[in-house]
Amino acid sequence: MATNKTVGKTNTLGLTREDYKGNKSTLCPGCGHDSISNQIISVAYDVGLKQENVIKLSGIGCSSKTPAYFLGRSHAFNAIHGRMPSIATGATLANHELTAIGVSGDGDTGSIGLGQFKHMMRRNVPMVYIIENNGVYGLTKGQFSATADAGQELKYYGKNEYPAIDLCMEAIVGGATFVARSFSGHAEQVRALLKAALAHRGTAVIDIISPCVTFNNNPNSNKSYDYGKANEIPLHEIELIPEGFVPEREEISIDPDKMESYEAGQEILVRMHDGTFIRLQKVGPDHDPRSKAQALALLEKVGMEQLFLTGLIYYEEPRPTLLDTLHVVDTPLARLQGDTLRPPKEALDKLMQSMM
Amino acid sequence: MGVIDLPAESQMQQTGERIVNDFSFMVATKNGSGSQTSNSTIVRALFKMGIPVNGKNLFPSNIKGLPTWYTIRVSKDGYTARRSRVEIVVTFNEMTAAEDIVNLPPGGVCILPQEWNWTKSRSDIIYYEVPVKDTVRQFDIPTERREQVSNMVYVGVVAKLYDIPLETIHQALSDQFNGKPKPVQMNYQVVEAAYHWAADNLQKLDRFHIEPMDKTKGKIIITGNEAAALGALFGGVTVTAWYPITPSTSLVDAMLDYKHLRRDPVTGKDTVAIVQAEDEIAAIGMIVGAGWAGARAMTATSGPGISLMSEFAGLAYFAEIPIVVWDVTRMGPSTGLPTRTSQGDILFTYFLGHGDTHHICLIPGSVEECFEFGWRAFDLAEQFQTPVFVLSDLDLGMNNWMAEPFQYPTEPINRGKVLDKEALERFIAEKGEWYRYRDYDQDGISYRTLPGTDHPRAAYFTRGTGHNDQAIYSERSTDWVQNMERLRRKFENARKVVPQPVVDYDAGKQIGLISFGSNDPAVQEVRDRLAAEGIETNYLRLRALPLTPNVHDFVLNHERIYVIENNFDGQMAQVLRMEIPGDTRHIRSLALGDGLPMTPRWIYDNIKRYEGK
Ligand SMILES: Cc1ncc(C[n+]2csc(CCOP(=O)(O)OP(=O)(O)O)c2C)c(N)n1
Ligand code: SF4
Ligand SMILES: [Mg+2]
Numbered sequence: 001m002a003t004n005k006t007v008g009k010t011n012t013l014g015l016t017r018e019d020y021k022g023n024k025s026t027l028c029p030g031c032g033h034d035s036i037s038n039q040i041i042s043v044a045y046d047v048g049l050k051q052e053n054v055i056k057l058s059g060i061g062c063s064s065k066t067p068a069y070f071l072g073r074s075h076a077f078n079a080i081h082g083r084m085p086s087i088a089t090g091a092t093l094a095n096h097e098l099t100a101i102g103v104s105g106d107g108d109t110g111s112i113g114l115g116q117f118k119h120m121m122r123r124n125v126p127m128v129y130i131i132e133n134n135g136v137y138g139l140t141k142g143q144f145s146a147t148a149d150a151g152q153e154l155k156y157y158g159k160n161e162y163p164a165i166d167l168c169m170e171a172i173v174g175g176a177t178f179v180a181r182s183f184s185g186h187a188e189q190v191r192a193l194l195k196a197a198l199a200h201r202g203t204a205v206i207d208i209i210s211p212c213v214t215f216n217n218n219p220n221s222n223k224s225y226d227y228g229k230a231n232e233i234p235l236h237e238i239e240l241i242p243e244g245f246v247p248e249r250e251e252i253s254i255d256p257d258k259m260e261s262y263e264a265g266q267e268i269l270v271r272m273h274d275g276t277f278i279r280l281q282k283v284g285p286d287h288d289p290r291s292k293a294q295a296l297a298l299l300e301k302v303g304m305e306q307l308f309l310t311g312l313i314y315y316e317e318p319r320p321t322l323l324d325t326l327h328v329v330d331t332p333l334a335r336l337q338g339d340t341l342r343p344p345k346e347a348l349d350k351l352m353q354s355m356m
Numbered sequence: 357m358g359v360i361d362l363p364a365e366s367q368m369q370q371t372g373e374r375i376v377n378d379f380s381f382m383v384a385t386k387n388g389s390g391s392q393t394s395n396s397t398i399v400r401a402l403f404k405m406g407i408p409v410n411g412k413n414l415f416p417s418n419i420k421g422l423p424t425w426y427t428i429r430v431s432k433d434g435y436t437a438r439r440s441r442v443e444i445v446v447t448f449n450e451m452t453a454a455e456d457i458v459n460l461p462p463g464g465v466c467i468l469p470q471e472w473n474w475t476k477s478r479s480d481i482i483y484y485e486v487p488v489k490d491t492v493r494q495f496d497i498p499t500e501r502r503e504q505v506s507n508m509v510y511v512g513v514v515a516k517l518y519d520i521p522l523e524t525i526h527q528a529l530s531d532q533f534n535g536k537p538k539p540v541q542m543n544y545q546v547v548e549a550a551y552h553w554a555a556d557n558l559q560k561l562d563r564f565h566i567e568p569m570d571k572t573k574g575k576i577i578i579t580g581n582e583a584a585a586l587g588a589l590f591g592g593v594t595v596t597a598w599y600p601i602t603p604s605t606s607l608v609d610a611m612l613d614y615k616h617l618r619r620d621p622v623t624g625k626d627t628v629a630i631v632q633a634e635d636e637i638a639a640i641g642m643i644v645g646a647g648w649a650g651a652r653a654m655t656a657t658s659g660p661g662i663s664l665m666s667e668f669a670g671l672a673y674f675a676e677i678p679i680v681v682w683d684v685t686r687m688g689p690s691t692g693l694p695t696r697t698s699q700g701d702i703l704f705t706y707f708l709g710h711g712d713t714h715h716i717c718l719i720p721g722s723v724e725e726c727f728e729f730g731w732r733a734f735d736l737a738e739q740f741q742t743p744v745f746v747l748s749d750l751d752l753g754m755n756n757w758m759a760e761p762f763q764y765p766t767e768p769i770n771r772g773k774v775l776d777k778e779a780l781e782r783f784i785a786e787k788g789e790w791y792r793y794r795d796y797d798q799d800g801i802s803y804r805t806l807p808g809t810d811h812p813r814a815a816y817f818t819r820g821t822g823h824n825d826q827a828i829y830s831e832r833s834t835d836w837v838q839n840m841e842r843l844r845r846k847f848e849n850a851r852k853v854v855p856q857p858v859v860d861y862d863a864g865k866q867i868g869l870i871s872f873g874s875n876d877p878a879v880q881e882v883r884d885r886l887a888a889e890g891i892e893t894n895y896l897r898l899r900a901l902p903l904t905p906n907v908h909d910f911v912l913n914h915e916r917i918y919v920i921e922n923n924f925d926g927q928m929a930q931v932l933r934m935e936i937p938g939d940t941r942h943i944r945s946l947a948l949g950d951g952l953p954m955t956p957r958w959i960y961d962n963i964k965r966y967e968g969k
Contacts, residue, residue, distance in 0.1 A: 023828075052814060055649070055807045068817055068829065075807035077648060078819040079641070080671050086597075086633070086641025093595050093629050093642070094651035095808050116641070119634040322631070329625045333594035334650025334806060338769065340627050341592030341652070342731075343617045345764040348590060351617075352761035355576035 012048035020045045022072040026065070032184035032210030032225075033063050033132045037070045039190040040101070040130075044071055047195060054099045055091055059084040059113060062139045063105035063132035063210070071101075082113025085120035088127050089322065095332040096323045099198065100127035107137040110146040110165050117167075121174035121203045123322040128197040129176075129205045131167055132184070134212035135223035142215030149222055149306065154215070169299045171205040172292060172314045178204035179295070179314040183228045184211065189310060192238035199240060201273045202318040209308070228308060235287050235311030236268075236280040243275035273318045280312060289315045376565045377407050377432035380442040383510070384449045384456045388420030390504025391448070393532060393543070394511045395426040399756055400528035401520050402430060403577050406569040410436035410877075412755045412953060417602070417694040423452045434571060436757065437878035438953040443564060446510045448488075457481065465562045467510055467517075482561045484554075486513050491549050497542060508543050512550025517558065518566040522551055576759050580726040580752035580874075581656075584682060585610035586762065587730015588654055589617050589628070592769050593680075595651040596630045597642035602694050603750040604656040604684040636661035640668040640681065647672070647679045648818060650774070650806040652734045654680035659688040662701055662708065669743055670709025671820040674843075676793070676804070678737035678772070682746045684753040687951050696951030697750035699873055700923035703930065705745050706901050712840060716850050717745045717901040721858075721876040725899070726752065727762040732855070738772035740801060740850050749922070751953040752874040773803045777811045784813065792816040792827040793839065800846030847902060854900035857907060865892045867967075868914035870907075872898040872928065874953060875920055881956040882963070891967060901931065908936050917943045918966075920959055924949035 010016055020041045025034050044051070051073035058064035060081035067076045079087045088100050109117050109131050120129070135148040144157055146165040153159050171179045178200045180193045190208060197204035211217050211225045219226040268288055270278040280289070288294055295314035302309050329336070381398070385391035392413070399411040410429045416422040429439060444465040447453040450472060457466050462480040470485040488509045497505050515525050525547055526540070533539040584607050588596070598608045611630060618627045633639035636657055643653035657665065662683050672679050685701045687693035707714055716736060718729045729746050737744040775783055775790065783790050783803065790813065793802050802825075805814040816827040824835040825842075871879045876897055883893050896910045911917050911932060919929040926945030933940045946962050948954060 052810050052812070053808055057645075073812050073815050075805075075815045076817045076819075077645070077675075078817065078821065079644075080667050080820060083637060083641045083668070086638040087645035087648070089631070089638075090595060090597065090642035090645025090647070090651070090653065091649040091807065092645075093631070094646040094649035094653070095806075098649070098808050115634060116638055119638065323629070326629045326631070327625050328629050329620050329623060329627050332650075332808070333627065333629060333646075334808070336592075336594060336627055337771075340620070341594070341769055342590055342765065347617055348586075348762060348764050351586070351614075352576055355578060356574065356761070 011045050013050065015045070017041065017045040019073070020051065020071055022067070022069045025069045027062055028214045030213040031062065032134060032212070033066050034069070035184045035187065036130065036132055036190060036208055036210055037066045039187055039194060040070045043191050043194045043198070046191075047198065049099070049198070053097065054101060057084050057088050057091070057100060057102040057127075059104050059108035060139070061105035061108045061137070062212070063103055064108055066103050066132070082108050082111070083116055084108070085113065085116035085125070089120060089123065089125045092125055092127060093323060093326075094334040096126070097332055102127055102129045104129065104131050105138070106131060106133040106135060106145040106147040106167065110167055114165075114170070118170065118174040121171060121176040121205070124175065124177065124202045124319050126202055126321045127204070128194070128200075129203060131205070131207045132210040133167065133207050133223070134210050134216055135221065136212050136216040138212045138215060142212070152221060164303070166299055166303055167207045168205070168313050169296065171207070172295055172299070176205045176314070177202040177316040177318050180206045180312045182206060182208045182310050183232050183308070184208050185225055185228050186232060186234070186310060189234060189238060192240065193312065195240045196238065196278045196312070199272055199274070199276050200318070202321055222306065222308065231308045233284045233307060233309050235284040235309055236282050238312060239279040239281070241277040241279050270312070270315050278312065278315070284309065284311070287311070287313075289313055292316070373563065374565055375563050376567050377430050377569065379430060379444065379564050380439050381428040381444045381446065381514070382442040382456070383426045383428070383446040384452050385424055385426075385507065386420070386449050386451075387416050387418050387422045387424040389507065391424070391426065391507045393504060394507040395428065396532055396756065397511055397525060397528045398514060398520075399428055400531055400577065401515070401524045402428070402566065403572050403758065404524050404527060405520065405566065406572050407566065408432065408434040408436070408571050408758060410755070410757060412438055412751065414952065415695050423449050430566065432569065432571075435877065435881045437881050438955050440955045440957050444562075446514070448507065448510060463563065465564065467513060484513065484517065484558055486510070486550065487553065491553060492546060494549060495545055501542065505543060505546050508546040509550040512547040513554045513558070515547065516551045516554035517560055517562075518564065520566060522548060572758060574761065576761050577756050578723050578759060579606065579754055579756055580720065580723045580748055581607035581684065581754060582610040583723040583726035583759070583762065584656075584730045584746070584748065584753070586614060587727040588680070588734075589614055590765055591731025591734045592652050593654050593734065594628050595643060595646035595653040596628065596655065597633045597639040597646075597653070598630075598655050599633050599636045599639045599657065599661060601636075601658045601661050603686055603754045604658045604661070604682060606754060607656040607682060607684060636664040637668065640665040640679070643679045644668055644672050644677050647677045647737070648675075648807070652738070654682065654734070656682040656684060658684050658686045659692065659701060660690075662705060666708050666710075669715065670711065670713050672743045673709055673713050673715065674820050675818050676741040676802075677743070677818075678734075678741055679743045680733040680737050680746065681743060682748060685747060685749040687949075693951045695750070697874070697953055698923055698949060698951065699747070699749055699875075699921050700925075700927065700949060701747060702901075702923070702927040705747060706931065708745070714847060714902070715743055715745050716740065716854055717747050718855060719747045719872045719899055719901070720752065721873050721897055721899065723752070723757045723759045724762060729855070731765050735767065735770040736850070736854065739770050739853070740846060741772060741804060742846070747873065749874050773801055775803050775805050775809075775814075777809055777814070780805060780809065780811050780814055791825050793823065793842070794825040795842050795845070798845075799849050800842045800844070801849070802842075851902045851904055854902070854904065856904050857899055858897040859906065859910060860895045861910065862892075862894060863913075865894045866915040867891070867893045868910055868917045869893050869895045869920060870898065870910070870917060870928070870932070871895075871920040873922075875922060878954040878956045878959055879920055882959045885956065885960060886963065891963070898928070903931070903935050907932070908938070911936050911940065911943065912938050915942060916966075918946050918963060919943060920946045920954070922948050922954050
C-alpha cells in the first residue's frame with residue numbers, strides 16, 4: 001500500500017493521502033472490496049483528483065457500500081439494487097463536468113442490473129464503472145451470483161449448474177469502449193487500470209475479481225485469494241503516459257488484425273482521446289486490446305479453459321458520449337438559471353396567437 | 357346505465373323544431389384509416405366558426421383495422437362533457453354500422469357510403485348516402501393516401517349539410533398541415549368535390565343546423581399533453597427521460613415538437629435533453645440522477661410505467677430528490693384498457709413506494725391547468741425536494757379542448773434551498789456547520805448542495821438507507837424516527853402550498869359535490885341541470901393531494917357529499933374518509949370507471965337516485 005511512502009506528503013492539490021479517505025469501512029476484515037477502495041484512494045491522491053468534481057455512485061450490495069469509504073469530499077449516491085447505471089446517466093447528463101465513478105457488484109451488475117448495465121454502455125455514458133466481482137451475493141449472505149463458474153460448490157447452496165456470465169464479454173458486446181479485468185490482490189494493476197479508466201472518455205468497465213472472505217474464499221473457488229494468487233495471468237504491465245511524454249521511437253504500430261506475436265517485453269501503445277497513451281508491456285499471452293475480434297476470442301478462451309487473465313482486454317477509440325449526441329448547450333444543464341430556463345413571454349404569446 | 361340523455365339535451369324528439377348548435381356527431385371508422393385528420397378538420401372548422409366544440413377520440417388499442425369512434429359535441433352553451441347519445445352518425449365502418457345506428461334517437465341522421473347498398477332498417481331516421489369511391493376516383497391520389505383521403509368525403513358532405521363554409525374547412529386543413537400546400541390541396545379537392553356533390557344531389561331533411569357564433573374568439577384548441585409539454589418547457593425542464601406508453605407518449609412527442617423554444621439562438625444548441633430510456637425503471641432512474649445533480653427533471657408515463665417506477669419513487673422520496681412524474685392515467689389493473697381513460701391511479705400514486713411513503717400529487721382539471729402544473733410541478737418539487745406526481749388522464753391528455761390562451765408563469769422559477777459555494781460558505785460562517793438533513797428552518801425542508809460544488813464541505817452521502825441528519829448511515833431508532841418526523845413536517849407544510857381546490861360554496865346548500873380532473877365539464881353541466889330542477893349543489897374541485905385544510909371544512913359543512921370520480925373503487929372518496937378528521941359517513945362515492953369520459957347523464961341519474969326525486 002502506498003500509505004507509508006506518502007505520509008506527510010502532499011499531491012499537486014496540496015492534499016495528503018489522508019484527505020482522500022472516507023469513513024471507516026464496515027465490511028468484513030480482509031474483504032477484497034476494501035483493497036479496491038484503497039487503490040481508488042491512492043490513485044485519486046496520485047493523480048491529484050479534485051474530489052469536489054467527482055460523483056461516486058453505487059447500487060446495493062457490500063461492494064455498493066464502499067463509496068462511503070473513499071473520497072470523503074465527493075458527493076455520493078448509494079441508490080437501489082442494480083439501477084446505478086440510470087442514476088449515472090442522469091447525473092452526467094445534468095452535469096457533464098463531473099467525473100463519475102461507479103461501484104457495483106457481480107449481483108448488482110450481472111443479475112438485477114444487467115439490462116441497465118448494457119444500455120449505459122450502449123449510450124456510452126462517460127464514467128468509470130467498477131465491478132467488485134466475488135461470484136456471490138455477499139450482502140444477502142452468500143448465494144451464487146451469475147458470475148459463479150459452472151460446477152462451483154457452496155456449502156449451503158450446493159452446486160451451481162449454470163454457465164457464468166462473463167461481464168467483460170457483456171461489456172464489449174454492449175458497446176463499452178474500455179474493458180479491463182483485474183484482481184483485487186494485484187494492487188499495482190488495479191491502480192494502473194484505474195488511472196487509465198479515469199483518463200478515458202466514455203464508459204470504462206473494470207471487472208475486478210474481489211474475494212468475499214466470508215462466503216466464497218475456499219481455495220477451490222476461482223474467486224478466492226489463493227486461487228487468484230496462484231492462477232492470475234497478467235497480459236501486460238500497464239502504465240499511463242501523459243500527453244507529450246511518449247518518445248517518438250517507441251510508437252510501434254501493429255495492425256491488430258494481422259498482428260504477429262510480439263516478444264515478451266515488447267509493448268503496445270494505446271493512444272487515448274486526449275493524446276495520453278496507455279503503455280502495455282507484454283508479460284503474458286499475445287493480445288492487442290484494440291481488436292474487438294481478439295478481445296472476444298480471448299474471453300472465449302478464458303471461459304473454455306477457465307483462465308484468470310487480467311489486464312486491458314478491449315479499448316476502442318471513443319465514440320460520441322450520450323451527451324454529445326443530444327446537442328445540448330455546453331454549460332452543464334444543472335447550472336442553467338433564469339432566462340435560459342424559461343422562454344420569454346413573447347414566445348408564449350406568439351404560440352398562443354398561432355393556435356387561435 | 358342506459359344511454360338515454362338528459363331531458364333537455366334531446367328536446368328534438370318529433371317536434372320538427374330547428375336545433376341549432378346543440379347536438380353531437382359520432383364518426384365511426386376503422387383505426388389507422390387516417391380519419392383523425394378529417395375529424396380534427398371538422399372540430400377546428402367549428403371552432404373557427406365561433407362555436408364551442410369538443411372532440412373525443414374513443415379508439416382501440418390497435419394500429420390498424422379495429423373500429424374507432426370519434427365524437428364531436430357542439431354546444432352553444434359551452435358544455436364540453438361527453439354525452440352518451442349522439443344525433444348524427446357518420447358510419448364509415450361496415451363492421452359496426454348496424455350497432456352505430458341503434459342508439460340514434462328518432463329524427464337522427466346517418467351518413468354512409470352509397471356503395472354499401474345498405475338496407476335501411478330504421479324508418480325514423482334520415483339516411484344520406486354518399487358516393488365515396490366515385491368521388492375519390494376523380495383525383496390522382498397516391499394509393500397509400502387513398503384511404504385517408506376518402507375520409508374527406510364525409511367532411512365535404514357534413515360541411516354542405518350543416519353549413520360549414522368551404523373556406524373555413526380550407527383554413528382548418530391548412531392548420532392541420534402547418535400550411536403545407538400539397539397535402540392541403542390533396543385533401544381539400546376531395547372535400548370540395550363531395551361538397552358540390554351533396555349540393556347537387558342531397559336534399560336536407562334533418563333539423564340540425566350549425567350557425568356561426570362568437571364564443572371561441574380569443575380561445576385556443578389544444579390537447580392536455582401538448583399543454584403539459586409546453587408548461588414543462590416554460591417551467592425550465594432540463595432533462596426528460598421516458599419510455600413510450602399510451603396515453604403519455606404524445607406528451608413527450610410534443611416536447612420534441614416544441615423543443616425549439618429552448619434552443620439557444622447563438623449556438624443553436626438546446627437547454628433541454630430528452631432521452632428515450634430502455635424502460636420506465638431506467639427513465640425514472642435517469643431523472644432521479646439528474647434531479648440529484650441539479651437538473652429540473654421529469655418523465656411521463658402511465659399505469660404499467662408507474663408500477664415499475666415504485667422503487668425509485670420511494671428512493672427519491674426518502675433521499676429527498678426533486679423529480680416530476682406525469683401519469684397520464686389509463687385504465688388498469690394491469691395492461692387493462694390501454695387506450696381508455698381512467699382516474700384509477702390515485703391511491704397507488706399517492707403512496708407509491710414501500711414503507712411510509714406519500715407524495716405530492718397535482719391533478720389538473722383542464723388544459724390550462726396542464727400548462728400551469730407543467731411548470732409549477734418543478735417549483736414544488738424543488739421547493740420540497742421531493743417527487744411531484746401530476747395525475748392527468750387520457751381524456752384530458754389526448755383529446756382536443758378549447759381553452760383560454762395560457763397565462764405566462766406568474767411566479768419566478770423557484771429552485772428551493774440549494775447552497776452554492778458562496779451560500780454554503782455564508783451558511784457555515786453563520787451556523788458553524790451544515791448538515792444535509794438538519795431542519796434548520798423547522799419547516800421540514802433542509803438545505804442541499806449539488807455535486808460539483810467547489811467547496812471541501814459541500815459533499816454529502818445520498819442514500820436510501822437509514823440516515824441521521826448528517827446523512828450518515830444510521831440504524832438507531834431515534835435517528836429513524838426523527839427523520840420520519842421531519843418528512844412528515846415537510847408534507848404537512850406542502851399541504852398548505854399545493855394548488856388549492858376550486859370551490860363554489862354557498863352556505864345553506866346541503867349537497868356538496870367533490871370531483872377533480874377531467875370530470876369537471878360533466879360536473880359543471882350536471883350542476884346546471886340539477887339547479888334547473890331545484891336541486892342546488894355546492895362544488896369543490898380538488899387540484900392536489902395532500903388535501904388542503906379547506907377540504908375538511910367543505911366536507912364537514914354539508915349534509916351530503918357526493919364524490920364523483922372515474923375509477924371503480926372510489927379512490928378519492930377513500931382518501932377523504934382517511935384524511936378528514938371527523939364523521940365522514942355522509943360521503944357517498946359515485947365511482948364510474950368504465951373506460952369512457954364521465955357523462956353528465958351518469959352523474960345526474962345517480963344523484964337523482966340518492967336524492968330520491
Ligand atoms: C430490489 C432488491 N432485491 C433484493 C435486494 C437484496 N440484495 C441486497 S444486496 C444483494 C446482492 C448483492 O450482490 P453483489 O452485487 O454481488 O454485491 P456483494 O455484496 O457481493 O458485494 C441483494 C440480492 C435488494 N436490496 N433490492
Ligand atoms: S460478506 Fe463478503 S463481500 Fe460482504 S463484506 Fe464480507 S467479505 Fe466482503
Ligand atoms: Mg458479489
